[in-house]
Amino acid sequence: METSRSRQAGGPAVTTLLGLFFVAGAATNSIGGFTGLDPMFRMTSGAIAVACLLILIVRFVLRRKDERRC
Template sequence: MELEASRSRQAGGPVVTTLLWLIFIASAATNSIGGFTGLDTMFRMTAGGIAVACLLILIVRFVARRKD
């Protein structure tokens, strides 16, 4: 049982967290700067949706780690 718990903590550890942060920052920047640069609204809304999804996943991962 201990091996299973340590494996679940390692699954998607800091690498996934870092990737989620990078995707979040890039999509949030695209969403916010897109209005000034004239990007299509659909493209900006998609980038905003990706940013929100990454943020929710990061919050869920943080809360799950705190419970361990």
């Protein structure tokens, strides 16, 4: 009856939000060079995109490990 930690830490909604933040950060970082955005803003949005990508990868790996245990 115990629910796994990865399922308690969020579900499809969290994954969707992380994906949206990743796309928004990556788009801002890449398009910012053409539109003349401040480099610090672009680097911050790129860092957010990288952080979201890493979290998504960790969540995927943990979810795969949980599925293999069952």
